[in-house]
Amino acid sequence: MAGMKQKFEKGIWCIKPPMGYSVVKEQGTRKIVVNDIGKKLRKAFQWKAQGMKNEAILDRLNAMGVRIYKQKLSMTFSTPFYCGIISTAMLNGKLVEGTHEKLISQELFLQVNQIRKEAKGKYGTTHQKENENIPLKIFMKCDKCNSHYTGYIVKKKNLYYYKCRTVGCKCNKSAKQINSQFASFLANYTLQPHLLEPFLHQAYHLFDKQHNQTLEQQRALKSNLAELDKKIETIEEKYFLNQEMPRETYDKFMEKLTGEKQEILKFLNNAQIDISNLKKSFATAISFSMKLATVWASSGVIQKEKLQKLVFPDGIFYNLKNEAFRTEKINTIFQPIASLAMVSGENETGQTEIKFDLSSYVGMTGFEPATPSSRTKCATGLRYIPKFPANQHRNQKTGANL
Numbered sequence: 001m002a003g004m005k006q007k008f009e010k011g012i013w014c015i016k017p018p019m020g021y022s023v024v025k026e027q028g029t030r031k032i033v034v035n036d037i038g039k040k041l042r043k044a045f046q047w048k049a050q051g052m053k054n055e056a057i058l059d060r061l062n063a064m065g066v067r068i069y070k071q072k073l074s075m076t077f078s079t080p081f082y083c084g085i086i087s088t089a090m091l092n093g094k095l096v097e098g099t100h101e102k103l104i105s106q107e108l109f110l111q112v113n114q115i116r117k118e119a120k121g122k123y124g125t126t127h128q129k130e131n132e133n134i135p136l137k138i139f140m141k142c143d144k145c146n147s148h149y150t151g152y153i154v155k156k157k158n159l160y161y162y163k164c165r166t167v168g169c170k171c172n173k174s175a176k177q178i179n180s181q182f183a184s185f186l187a188n189y190t191l192q193p194h195l196l197e198p199f200l201h202q203a204y205h206l207f208d209k210q211h212n213q214t215l216e217q218q219r220a221l222k223s224n225l226a227e228l229d230k231k232i233e234t235i236e237e238k239y240f241l242n243q244e245m246p247r248e249t250y251d252k253f254m255e256k257l258t259g260e261k262q263e264i265l266k267f268l269n270n271a272q273i274d275i276s277n278l279k280k281s282f283a284t285a286i287s288f289s290m291k292l293a294t295v296w297a298s299s300g301v302i303q304k305e306k307l308q309k310l311v312f313p314d315g316i317f318y319n320l321k322n323e324a325f326r327t328e329k330i331n332t333i334f335q336p337i338a339s340l341a342m343v344s345g346e347n348e349t350g351q352t353e354i355k356f357d358l359s360s361y362v363g364m365t366g367f368e369p370a371t372p373s374s375r376t377k378c379a380t381g382l383r384y385i386p387k388f389p390a391n392q393h394r395n396q397k398t399g400a401n402l
């Protein structure tokens with residue numbers, strides 16, 4: 001025990017390290033380093049600092065293969081070892097700078113635990129039932145100071161309010177009003193029924209086009225891969241069998257060719273996709289978007305929070321002065337729907353302008369612009385004219401079919 005205490009005082013952690021660390025030996029020296037699980041736990045600290053709730057963090061960690069329960073996650077957030085500080089009962093309250101690798105900075109550790117402190121829960125999370133009246137708390141940020149909104153109730157009036165966490169910011173607003181405004185904001189990402197057919201038509205066309213380009217790229221990559229394998233085989237034959245090549249030259253060529261091969265394999269792996277399943281998933285998401293605002297307004301708080309995160313993964317900002325929302329990131333599926341809403345469904349010629357960027361769903365290359373002779377005229381940036389009966393959806397001013 002005395003020996004352990006001496007090592008702790010020197011900043012040496014001499015027992016089993018916490019989750020996310022591994023003990024390795026380099027030239028006879030024992031070292032504690034961050035492992036793959038630790039790199040994922042680092043993201044958990046970053047997500048917590050951004051205001052994400054423990055339940056959402058657990059879902060993400062589980063999806064990444066990190067098996068951890070709620071109490072363990074909370075204990076992880078409160079363990080100073082991750083920011084390079086040793087704290088143990090043997091030191092009688094003394095904190096020592098450790099010699100092990102830091103998982104996070106001390107600033108991030110303090111930021112996370114300040115958020116946990118404000119939550120007033122034993123493990124940094126509130127154990128009270130989620131309040132149906134303030135579903136946007138934490139998720140919504142103040143556009144003025146970038147701080148998260150929290151919620152409170154004026155008991156005399158029995159009214160709920162959202163409040164910016166920054167002292168002196170004075171950004172308070174009726175929860176009822178903001179909730180109503182958010183529902184209206186969601187309507188911008190709700191596809192109108194008459195646009196469903198042309199919307200999916202163009203999306204499927206772009207999926208097919210991009211998929212064909214990806215297949216062509218796959219064939220080219222596989223051809224390059226076969227040539228690389230032949231080169232590697234030739235070099236190995238010259239070095240190992242014929243001894244016609246010095247070790248330095250062999251190592252130089254092998255490092256270069258192996259690197260190129262890994263890059264090709266990585267691209268090939270990313271290009272694997274089932275286009276039919278992709279189309280089905282996309283159609284399901286678009287159909288769901290047609291009732292987005294209604295579903296949010298009629299759901300419970302847990303469902304509302306999940307739906308908010310689905311559409312706006314990084315949350316939203318609220319400008320109190322302009323009573324307006326903005327967001328820095330939108331789910332790729334809902335982005336083109338918002339573009340449709342901006343043009344109010346039609347332009348001066350009576351045509352609906354639909355623009356897409358779905359390349360991230362299918363492959364690595366971008367879309368090529370369509371030409372005037374394009375057969376369907378559905379490529380990115382060009383207008384698509386759906387085939388409706390001649391007596392439907394006519395423009396009041398020009399009489400042109402939509």
